[in-house]
Amino acid sequence: MAWCRQRQPAVFGSLLILVTILPYLNTFEVPWYFDDVGNIVENPLVHNFSGTARDFFLSRGIALYSFSLNYRWGGLDPAGYHVVNLAVHVLCVLLVWRLLARLLGQESLLSLAGAALFAVHPLQTQAVTYVVQRMTSLSGLFFFAAVYFYVKARTASGQEGIAVAWRRVSYLLALFCGGLAVAVKQNAAILPLVLLLVEHYFVVQSGPRRFPARWLPVLPFLFAPLLVALHDVVLPLSAGAELWKIANPTSYRQISGFEYLVTEFSVVWIYIRLLFAPVGQVFDYAYPVVDKILTWKNVLAFSGHACLLAGAALTRRRLPLISFGILWFYTTLAVESTFIPLDPYNEHRLYVPLFGFVLIMTALLRRLASRKAQVWLASGVLALFMVLTVQRNALWAAPAAFFEDNLKKSPKNARVMVMLGNAYAKQGRAGEAQQLYERAMQVDPTFDVAYTAMGKLFIESQDYDQALSVLLKGTDYNPDSVRLNELLGIAYGQKGDYLLALRHFNRVLMLKPDKANIHFNVGMIYFWRGEDQEAAGYFGQALKLDPDNDNALFYYASALFALGEKARALDALRAAVKVNPGNANALYGQISLALELGFRQEAGDAISALRRLGDPRVQEFDGRLP
Secondary structure, three states, rough: OOOHHHHHHHHHHHHHHHHHHHHHHOOOOOOOOOOOHHHHOOOOHOOOOOHHHHOOOOOHHHHHHHHHHHHHHHHHHHHHHHHHHHHHHHHHHHHHHHHHHHOOOOHHHHHHHHHHHHHHHHHHHHHHHOOHHHHHHHHHHHHHHHHHHHHHHHHOOOOOOHHHHHHHHHHHHHHHHHHHHHHHHHHHHHHHHHHHHHHHHOOOOOOOOOHHHHHOOOOHHHHHHHHHHHHHHHHHHOOOOOOOHOOOOOOOOOOHHHHHHHHHHHHHHHHHHHHOOOOOOOOOOOOOOOOOOOOOOHHHHHHHHHHHHHHHHOOOOOHHHHHHHHHHHHHHHOOOOOOOOOOOOOOOHHHHHHHHHHHHHHHHOOOOOHHHHHHHHHHHHHHHHHHHHHHHHHHHHOHHHHHHHHHOOOOOOOHHHHHHHHHHHHOOOOHHOOOOOOOOHOOOOOOOOHHHHHHHHHHHOOOHHHHHHHHHHHHHOOOHHHHHHHHHHHHHHHOOHHHHHHHHHHHHHHHOOOOOHHHHHHHHHHHHHOOHHHHHHHHHHHHHHHOOOOOHHHHHHHHHHHHHHHHHHHHHHOOOHOOOOOOOOHHHHHHHHHHHHOOOOHHHHHHHHHHOOOOOHHHHOOOOOH
């Protein structure tokens, strides 16, 4: 019996890992979605490992560094990114398990059931399966670690030297993890308030100084949130920025904090419904911001939240875990669901707040008298939620079906129309894609993404006149759209109108000077015009921003060769082949230059590589080497 108790943590931990992994085995082939493109696929910071390492402790720098590690080890193959996302989720689940054990008083089966519920709840899919939301789950990992170590430091017993030392170490670990959580994502700034709740509910205080005593251990945790607030809000506001634009830079409509708060009164009720009945999930809800404040719907929504919070306060002593769970849920939602105007609805925001729901369900389960009833009920709910999670992940793996499902639930959502159109375009269903883009323009004529999507569709079909017509119409609504100007530059360039192409590319560089592909495109225009010095300069700038772009390396080498700098050109070709051994053009150029400069062994190796690729140009070098 003693042996079983000793082995129990390892057995339960292994079981939790298995339960967490199983519903996500069908996610490794899930492709890139929406914000993945800008934050990972086309982000030069992610492609520049030294750059992300330098910015490690800046806002979201840790998450970008993790993406950069993925890129360094596996390029843009989504599978590796999904493996890391799942590993982060597994670690979160294990921390939730240990935290529940602390709060429940080491009740093994209940803490196991609660952690399993956190692991398999379908609402977690958006934070785990959507690659870019590693920012959410990674911040959650450090957040849970901070709370766990804080609880351990503040509730551990023993006054011996070793016990006191471990409490101090735990407190310092909590402080360190709390800082990392805020650095990964700003919504973790609410941590000090959560720790005050921990003090109030779980730390026994006595004596006349009990209230100051609750504040003092929490005060150091304010440093990281204040630093982030200073950097991300106070300094931009002092420079003339507007809060709504800082919070949601993609929004074209000014939303007041109060309008957003009133909108969230209804949105949070959708979240609560999904906690208990996770069906009808939506990736992009396009929930409308309220245009009237005093309506019955808004008053009733607010009243319901007020009743829940009042109930939590009134039941603090009689039902402490349920009371704490309610307050945890509302507190951890406070940054993104109160006054800061963001997109109103996003399921990944529930990753950390869901712990409050888990705690409530675990406390309710404990009130069942029969252990057998507890086991059967918990098993049934976990099995059902696991099936729903597998089904949701299966949709994630099929973009067209995923967005078709989303559009059924949000039929007037212009953004989803465009995303579904993009999925159709990838399947070769250009006609259906165009119809969806046109519908999106009808729903929201100012939505520039619809114009860029249709313009790209016409460019890919080499119908440049149609592309220009659509893209120019889009600039009527948003002349400073980076993507519209980029595609206009490409379309004009393909038509041979290099002056207009340069005008639009230069506009992009004024708006966003760190876009490596634009520097490359400008370089190509100068290259086509025979202005090799200018071309080499722009190709070099593109490579500073994205050193692993083998195409840029090849054309950089071509421009250097035209300028007579053959040794530097060969170095660039070597780098291109190292980045992409399948770049036949780079191999061909490497062979030619290596032979010219007398590097016969290098030329022979490159000829063998080109022959393995089956490139017919390899025959030009027959007889050139012994």
